[in-house]
């Protein structure tokens with residue numbers, strides 16, 4: 001799993017997000033600093049409402065930043081125009097909790113996958129080459145492209161949809177993948193498969209991964225570094241071993257006490 005380099009690919013300084021105004025103000029993310037190195041897998045763990053998704057959306061450029069700065073590959077991130085945003089999204093992609101919300105439901109699956117090829121500059125490739133690429137991406141996630149053509153995303157199961165998301169990532173090959181609770185909507189068996197696929201893809205294309213989860217056991221299983229988030233702040237961070245085997249914060253200890261089997265070998269049959 002260790003494939004870290006010393007190159008910083010994403011950095012956040014003092015990242016803050018406030019929703020609403022006046023008495024209805026919510027401080028969702030509060031002065032978060034984060035340095036992400038190329039090739040590492042980090043997890044952000046925290047209870048519901050701790051600000052994980054809000055932080056993810058700021059890193060992705062899906063919502064505005066109230067305060068703070070984001071640097072991508074050493075440069076201040078600039079997503080001030082639609083074109084610059086699209087350019088940024090070639091580098092950073094996400095898989096979300098709810099696969100249903102991740103697709104435009106009126107676009108057929110071939111169109112979803114074709115978009116990825118086009119986004120990577122493959123618009124002028126011959127059609128049979130595009131089909132071969134889509135078929136390869138589908139077979140990577142054990143889906144049959146022939147059976148998917150002409151279908152809409154809502155005609156798939158939750159697990160199939162998450163696999164389609166991974167097929168998209170396979171085609172897009174982003175530098176950074178942000179996976180926000182990608183397995184919480186699906187059954188145990190599919191969860192293990194999805195995780196395996198993500199990790200395989202990560203090894204294959206050397207992605208940097210930000211994994212967001214409630215599940216500290218899962219974080220230990222997949223990540224080099226773990227960041228514990230409470231009420232919008234990182235309260236503890238370090239290598240997975242440091243944070244999970246020797247937690248110093250009561251909040252981390254509390255998260256750990258909910259996971260009785262943490263010290264045992266991760267048993268995928270119970271995921």
Ligand SMILES: Nc1ncnc2c1ncn2[C@@H]1O[C@H](COP(=O)(O)OP(=O)(O)OP(=O)(O)O)[C@@H](O)[C@H]1O
Nearest residue numbers: 019020026028046047048049050051052053054055
């Ligand atoms: N669009 C929004 N408008 C107002 N408040 C919001 C908005 N999005 C999130 N919040 C608030 O910000 C806080 C953090 O929410 P967020 O979704 O980031 O938490 P989370 O850690 O991802 O939780 P979960 O584990 O349940 O997904 C919550 O108090 C939430 O109610």
Ligand SMILES: [Mg+2]
Nearest residue numbers: 052053054180
């Ligand atoms: Mg969330």
